[in-house]
Amino acid sequence: MKQQALFKALADPTRRQILKRLRRGSATAGEIAEDFAMTRPSLSHHFNVLKEAELLRNERRGQHIVYSINTTVFEDAAGLLLDLFGQSRTKTKRGRKK
Amino acid sequence: MKQQALFKALADPTRRQILKRLRRGSATAGEIAEDFAMTRPSLSHHFNVLKEAELLRNERRGQHIVYSINTTVFEDAAGLLLDLFGQSRTKTKRGRKK
DNA sequence: CTATTATTTAGATAATTGCCTAAATATTGA
């Protein structure tokens, strides 16, 4: 997990909106673009940033590229928050709270 | 809560370090500065960004200014993550369009 | 009041970011 990439990806409102859009289900780049008042190249840039943070996956389907959210990173994000605010937590899986 | 300010504040590694430092307890600007290879004005700037996001509070104590972390925002942050990744938890704002 | 210490504010600058247009790449179908 790339901590800095994750935080950075989430720092932009357009990117957060893309994530929310994809919560409703996968979508092609073009379908996503319909919901945004922004050029496709600009959105493509945001897709890249989100992919860098492993928040998205993509898959080519014919002429289209289908994007979907990667919710497993959610756990990483929650862990990072705990790391910033919570009581010291151990690295052991299911580590007991102190 | 200012969502954008919160995400933005967390996006910088120095600021996350400051938060971690303050998890160990409150500290004056000068005490914090001892732990960082950066000028005090630069750190002061980061304090401002964190304060803007309500992640810090400060209080003058004589010549010193004591900073402490505001953990109540932790709940906000967790909520925002859920909002991005989790099942719908929005309050009746479901089909709202921009 | 003056000096000292702690911290912030102001101003400058280099790096990064977000957006655009234009061009390039990839796939499909005639």
Added chain:
DNA sequence: TCAATATTTAGGCAATTATCTAAATAATAG
């Protein structure tokens, strides 16, 4: 192969950000 469609890559520009030095503000001690 050529044209159409979908998407990305390249290049440029303006706005924002992180950092620095120098100056300003605030509190306290003498």
